[in-house]
Amino acid sequence: MARFRNNKKKAFVKPIMKKQPSVDHITGDKIPKSFVFSRGKMPGSLRQLQMDLRKLMLPYTALKLKEKRRNNIKDFLNIAGPMGVTHFLILSKTETAPYLRVARTPQGPTLTFKIQEYSLAVDVAHSQVRPRCPKDLFKNPPLIVLSGFGTGEQHLKLTTIMFQNIFPAIDINTVKLSSCERIVLLNYNKETKLIDFRHYSIRLQPVGVSRRIRKFVQNHQVPDLRSLQDVSDFVTKAGYGSESEADDEAATVTVPSDLGRVNRASTKSAVKLQEIGPRMTLQLMKVEEGLCSGGVIFSESDHGKQKTQETEVEEKEEEEVMAED
Amino acid sequence: MQKLYSKRARDYNSDDDDEPSPVGRNRNEQSYSRNEVRDVKSSDEEEEEPLNDDMENEMSEDEDGEIQPGITKFIEGCNAFRTAFKKITKTNISDDLLGPVLSAHQKLLAEKLAEEETERKVRGEAKKEKHLIGEKGHVKPANFLDSHEKFLIGVATKGVVKLFNAVNKAQNAQKGLNPSRSKDAKVIRKRRKEAFFSELGKTSSQTAETLTKAGTSRGTVGGEGPAWAPLRDGYMLTNPKLKDWDKMQDTTVENEVGRMSSDSSSDDD
Known part of the structure; x- marks a missing residue:
């Protein structure tokens, strides 16, 4: 019986960070923090997805959160308060599909997404010729772009707010553009009712400079001048212009301050995005009032039949699929 | 009681007791015949040995006076064993799946192996199925950017x-x-x-x-x-x-x- 004695013990979680501020020191906003964990037994690929999500949520998340099977949501909730954790991302799995629940602590609401398809960061990196991962890519929180959510439906608005608040807010006046290195995109497709979840890295490239000179400035390597007659050829001779090099006007920005060696202030720079993964296709299945409990505000299965959302609040139906914890 | 014990012991050892004598006799005969054969063959390496054999034979004969029918002489037994062993090593075993097994057990073993095989297959299938369920929804992205991306x-x-x-x-x-x-x-x-x-x-x-x-x-529901x-x-x-x-x-x-x-x-x- 000794084995079961410390059932009541709180989940042991390492102190996440060494005195991370809970409040932004410039804007004074509260910094949202998150836990990413999974419920139930997970196959390897989903565990990897959980790890990828944690990396995505960096730096305000517990990267090495340890969980045990006997930890329930209450355990996480207990430590969430003192640590200032505001959001839970919970992965779970049923026979049909994996699920992702995004919840606000401590009161909810909880959004339940069915993961229709997903690709890991590793898969994405494998699919690319030159996967890019600078050293401090994950040192700053990502930006978030929500697109196509403006259909006026309540649950979509709620989703928008939830995801907007999951990352720290940016103050336009004080933000350093060099700290904007990643972007999370959520694109809602009206026809299929699916949400595309993508994660990109942002790179700025100076416009109007030949590729050779750009590479020279970036790499600091002695260029190969054997084939040239004169040094001036190196500057004047145009390299190959590939199709992707032709920058469209829409993707150019003017940088207010120097960004690295290459992107100088008040020069035009092109915004280049490269996917870093993970990639998910989500379907919003259910919205609950509480933290994985409480009344169902929105349910995909109900939504098809009856459009009135007011009555749905009254109906307290629990889908049996996710009715654990 | 002692009788009983001795009887039991005899019963227990009966296989061992009974067999050696006929086998020994057989071997004796075999060895004799082999000796003759060997003499006929007279291979190079074995040329020396008959001498030894003869010498030791003489020695033993000196001791015993005559060869008793039931007892195999040590040297002869050794030779016989050697030839038998050589014979065994020379024979090529058929490439049976089961290898050299006693024929009585052959069927049983085959059954057991087949059972194991099917079991393994079933287990492998179950594992594959489980893996498939676990991988559900996992998609490897294409190498190129499609229009949606x-x-x-x-x-x-x-x-x-x-x-x-x-x-x-x-x-x-x-x-x-x-x-x-x-x-x-x-x-x-x-x-x-x-x-x-x-x-x-x-x-x-x-x-x-x-x-x-x-x-x-x-807070506001549907007011926009x-x-x-x-x-x-x-x-x-x-x-x-x-x-x-x-x-x-x-x-x-x-x-x-x-x-x-x-x-x-x-x-x-």
């Missing part, structure tokens, strides 16, 4: 560009002014506001309205009409931090800061 990248790029431009405008406005000095701070505040509204464009008041609504949307028009095409939301623009506005108007932020936070909960 390109569209998504385009949307994201648009958002980033919009934000960067906004930041650029906002931060250019406050260039050259020291925010710690109170005189400059006022100017900064004013310029920020102007820059902000100019960035938002003509629909400044309208967007502000929608933004606050976005903040409180959970034309105000949602800019949101409907999804364009305004492509900007990552519309909400923060809202907040930025708050910081400029200091009186409202506490109320607004508390409002929004309580709504978000």
Whole structure:
């Protein structure tokens, strides 16, 4: 019986960070923090997805959160308060599909997404010729772009707010553009009712400079001048212009301050995005009032039949699929 | 009692007891015949041995006087064993799956092996199925960018560009002014506001309205009409931090800061 004695013990979680501020020191906003964990037994690929999500949520998340099977949501909730954790991302799995629940602590609401398809960061990196991962890519929180959510439906608005608040807010006046290195995109497709979840890295490239000179400035390597007659050829001779090099006007920005060696202030720079993964296709299945409990505000299965959302609040139906914890 | 014990012992050893004598006799005979054969063969390496054999034979004969029929002489037995062993090593075993097994057990073993095979197959299938279930939904992305991915990248790029431009405008406005000095701070505040509204464009008041609504949307249910028009095409939301623009506005108007932020936070909960 000794084995079961410390059932009541709180989940042991390492102190996440060494005195991370809970409040932004410039804007004074509260910094949202998150836990990413999974419920139930997970196959390897989903565990990897959980790890990828944690990396995505960096730096305000517990990267090495340890969980045990006997930890329930209450355990996480207990430590969430003192640590200032505001959001839970919970992965779970049923026979049909994996699920992702995004919840606000401590009161909810909880959004339940069915993961229709997903690709890991590793898969994405494998699919690319030159996967890019600078050293401090994950040192700053990502930006978030929500697109196509403006259909006026309540649950979509709620989703928008939830995801907007999951990352720290940016103050336009004080933000350093060099700290904007990643972007999370959520694109809602009206026809299929699916949400595309993508994660990109942002790179700025100076416009109007030949590729050779750009590479020279970036790499600091002695260029190969054997084939040239004169040094001036190196500057004047145009390299190959590939199709992707032709920058469209829409993707150019003017940088207010120097960004690295290459992107100088008040020069035009092109915004280049490269996917870093993970990639998910989500379907919003259910919205609950509480933290994985409480009344169902929105349910995909109900939504098809009856459009009135007011009555749905009254109906307290629990889908049996996710009715654990 | 002793009789019983001895009988039991005899029974127990009966196989051993009975067999050696006939075997020994057989071997004896065999060895004799082999000796003859060997003599006929007279291979190179074995030339020396008959001499030894003879000598030792003589010796033993000296001891015993004559060869007793039931007892195999040590040397002869050794030779016989050697030849037998050689014979065994020379025989090539058929490449049976089961290998050299006693024929009685052959069927049993075959059955057992077949059973194991089927069991393994079943287990492998179960494992594969489990793996498939676990991998459900896992998709490896294609090596090229299809149109959908390109569209998504385009949307994201648009958002980033919009934000960067906004930041650029906002931060250019406050260039050259020291925010710690109170005189400059006022100017900064004013310029920020102007820059902000100019960035938002003509629909400044309208967007502000929608933004606050976005903040409180959970409270109000279905009360929005034309105000949602800019949101409907999804364009305004492509900007990552519309909400923060809202907040930025708050910081400029200091009186409202506490109320607004508390409002929004309580709504978000």
